[in-house]
Amino acid sequence: MPYFDYSATTPCDLEVSKVLLEADREYYANPNASHALGRKSRAFLDEQIQSIHTRFGLIQKEIVFTDGASESNNLAIKGVANKLPEKKHIVSSLIEHSSVVAPLTYLMRQGYDLDFVTLDENGRYDLDSLASLIREDTCLVTLVAVDSETGIRQPVEEAALIAHEKGVLFHCDATQAIGKCPIDLNAFDLVSFSVHKFYGPKGIGGLIRNQGLELIPLIHGGKSLTNVRSGTPAVSFVAAAAKAVELFTFDEVRRYDHVKAMNDKLREALGEIPSITFNSNRYGIPHILNLSLLGKDSDETVERLSEQGIYLTARSACSGKEGFSRSVHAITKDEARATSSIRISLSHLTTEEEVETLIQALKERAVL
Amino acid sequence: MKVVMISATWCPACLIVHKRLRELKELTARYSLEILDLDFDEEKVAPYTVGKTLPVFIVLDEEGKEIRRIVGERTALELKEEVFHD
Numbered sequence: 001m002p003y004f005d006y007s008a009t010t011p012c013d014l015e016v017s018k019v020l021l022e023a024d025r026e027y028y029a030n031p032n033a034s035h036a037l038g039r040k041s042r043a044f045l046d047e048q049i050q051s052i053h054t055r056f057g058l059i060q061k062e063i064v065f066t067d068g069a070s071e072s073n074n075l076a077i078k079g080v081a082n083k084l085p086e087k088k089h090i091v092s093s094l095i096e097h098s099s100v101v102a103p104l105t106y107l108m109r110q111g112y113d114l115d116f117v118t119l120d121e122n123g124r125y126d127l128d129s130l131a132s133l134i135r136e137d138t139c140l141v142t143l144v145a146v147d148s149e150t151g152i153r154q155p156v157e158e159a160a161l162i163a164h165e166k167g168v169l170f171h172c173d174a175t176q177a178i179g180k181c182p183i184d185l186n187a188f189d190l191v192s193f194s195v196h197k198f199y200g201p202k203g204i205g206g207l208i209r210n211q212g213l214e215l216i217p218l219i220h221g222g223k224s225l226t227n228v229r230s231g232t233p234a235v236s237f238v239a240a241a242a243k244a245v246e247l248f249t250f251d252e253v254r255r256y257d258h259v260k261a262m263n264d265k266l267r268e269a270l271g272e273i274p275s276i277t278f279n280s281n282r283y284g285i286p287h288i289l290n291l292s293l294l295g296k297d298s299d300e301t302v303e304r305l306s307e308q309g310i311y312l313t314a315r316s317a318c319s320g321k322e323g324f325s326r327s328v329h330a331i332t333k334d335e336a337r338a339t340s341s342i343r344i345s346l347s348h349l350t351t352e353e354e355v356e357t358l359i360q361a362l363k364e365r366a367v368l
Numbered sequence: 369m370k371v372v373m374i375s376a377t378w379c380p381a382c383l384i385v386h387k388r389l390r391e392l393k394e395l396t397a398r399y400s401l402e403i404l405d406l407d408f409d410e411e412k413v414a415p416y417t418v419g420k421t422l423p424v425f426i427v428l429d430e431e432g433k434e435i436r437r438i439v440g441e442r443t444a445l446e447l448k449e450e451v452f453h454d
């Protein structure tokens with residue numbers, strides 16, 4: 001099935017599903033229980049958590065397990081804001097995921113002041129702009145690592161350095177980066193991720209935080225694995241997360257090279273068509289290829305391809321102008337390209353045949 | 369004159385427009401501005417038949433009749449010129 005929406009979500013790897021089911025049957029006791037069965041679950045859970053720490057290369061960090069990146073983003077932003085109530089200014093960008101935008105909107109309605117880093121001609125954060133926006137009362141800088149529309153890898157490590165020089169906490173939404181491109185997770189105070197983006201199950205994610213960094217919880221109910229997230233620990237889901245992390249770290253180079261080859265094949269074949277222009281530039285990860293079919297409405301293209309059994313997306317749901325991609329416009333400064341863009345997202349599971357089917361369909365669409 | 373603004377919490381264009389509205393506080397105070405949320409005020413939003421693009425500004429006359437509709441992100445200057453004028 002020609003599925004090109006892997007940046008939205010991925011199918012759970014069979015090996016991961018197997019771990020999930022087995023752990024659920026074997027380690028069902030509450031790891032916080034003091035009886036022997038609980039201690040058995042706890043020991044297994046601790047091994048899984050340690051495995052993720054090791055493979056992520058985390059130093060003096062703690063993972064707060066959540067139900068996904070949306071919760072992690074909310075916990076990071078509202079958790080810091082509520083912990084530092086005397087500071088009412090946050091710096092972010094306008095290419096963030098809705099689960100960052102919504103808590104920012106919520107805080108603005110509570111009286112917070114917000115500023116947004118501008119994008120340069122390559123669609124990357126203007127770091128001078130970031131430096132100029134940080135104030136005495138800034139409690140947090142929150143920026144996404146990879147633009148989910150264009151795949152552009154943002155200079156988040158450098159941005160975190162700027163925030164830290166000014167004594168401000170930095171949160172990175174690394175949901176589109178982890179498992180796809182190298183990222184220094186130790187560079188940030190808080191990092192959000194979701195396991196279903198790298199072939200794990202939906203319903204598990206995490207917020208990596210500096211050891212000792214205090215947050216106000218979103219869910220109150222007493223200490224569980226950490227003091228900021230209550231609830232019975234999801235042992236089997238953490239085990240599944242550990243397996244998913246193991247698989248992508250073990251197979252990282254082969255997966256990346258395959259995705260790059262599929263991306264190159266698309267570029268080579270579609271680059272010949274005059275009405276197709278590529279919006280993903282040299283800063284993009286190969287997993288996302290954003291392109292415009294000039295003169296063709298994005299939504300209509302998505303619908304036409306869907307009718308042919310080819311699945312991909314256009315821009316994010318809310319764009320500000322009719323059929324308009326903010327990210328694409330930032331790079332191209334071209335309204336025609338910003339209203340006709342689509343996102344092709346690739347995986348190590350993508351086959352050459354699927355890519356050829358997509359190429360043929362896009363060629364037909366381009367000349368129709 | 370009344371202005372109805374329809375926005376959503378998750379929409380970046382709405383977020384930046386809300387920030388601009390704050391800057392235009394003195395001007396907007398002269399209008400009856402009702403801010404509706406697409407997800408939380410569904411019943412109130414429904415009669416306005418909103419498309420996929422947000423935010424939406426609907427300017428109503430004293431009898432509640434729609435005079436003009438402005439769809440999408442606007443700069444502070446555009447908000448002055450297109451929405452908040454008699």
